[in-house]
Every structure is written in C-alpha cells, then in structure tokens.
C-alpha cells in the first residue's frame with residue numbers, strides 16, 4: 001500500500017509499505033518522527049561525509065593527493081572512510097610513527113629511550129616503511145600504510161573496496 005507521509009524534515013512524500021497494519025503504522029510514525037525525505041537524506045549523508053573527511057584530515061597528516069580534480073574529490077572521501085574504518089590502534093600507531101619520523105626532537109627522545117642514535121632509529125624506521133611498501137596489496141597492514149602514505153588518488157580509488 002502507498003501512504004502519504006510528512007517526513008520529520010517537513011517535506012511530503014509517498015512511501016510503499018508492506019506487512020501488518022500495526023507494523024505499517026509504526027513505520028509511518030517513524031517516518032514522521034525521525035525519517036528524512038530522500039533529498040534531505042542525501043544532503044545529510046553528504047554532510048556526514050564532509051564532516052568525516054574534515055575530522056580525518058585534521059587528525060592525520062595525510063599527503064596532498066595528485067590526480068584529476070574528480071579523482072581527488074573521490075579519493076579524499078574513500079581515504080577518510082578507509083582510515084575511519086581501519087583499527088584505531090593501527091592508524092594511531094602510524095600517526096605516531098610519522099610524527100616521530102618527521103620531528104628531530106621526538107626522534108632523538110625515542111632513540112634515547114632505545115639507547116641508539118637518532119640516525120640509527122631513523123634508518124630502522126625507514127627500513128620498516130620500505131618493508132611495508134613491499135607487502136602484497138591484499139595485506140591489511142599494507143593497505144593501511146598505503147591509505148596513509150600514498151599521494152596517488154588513483155591508488156586510493158583502485159583500493160576503494162577496503163573503505164566500503
């Protein structure tokens with residue numbers, strides 16, 4: 001049966017409902033109290049996506065992507081969704097890792113903790129990244145690494161299934 005409903009956003013629409021009468025009434029109530037019309041729902045999802053991108057970009061120091069403007073626009077969203085989905089422990093470890101690697105002060109502190117020189121620590125960290133780079137593309141660790149380090153919009157797009 002088709003029903004006229006007024007969504008919670010105030011827009012009107014027609015919904016197709018099945019099932020028992022009481023169930024249909026419950027669904028109509030839901031549409032009217034919390035449901036958004038298809039247009040507002042799309043706008044809401046776009047907003048949520050933009051918020052996620054902003055959150056992730058501000059939290060992690062991610063490379064500026066290269067590619068066509070369309071590729072970049074798409075890849076930025078895929079990257080944010082992927083990073084939000086990966087285990088937090090893993091992405092935080094990488095974040096810390098890159099912070100240490102790019103900050104001589106932090107690098108020196110870490111090296112002192114391990115009783116080695118900054119140069120040795122840097123060499124170890126760089127060797128670790130090389131190793132990550134050589135892992136197969138179906139390896140989860142590699143994908144997390146890739147999402148956080150590649151500047152290729154195309155590479156992110158090619159691996160979008162990891163972010164879905």
Ligand SMILES: [Zn+2]
Nearest residue numbers: 009011037040
């Ligand atoms: Zn609406």
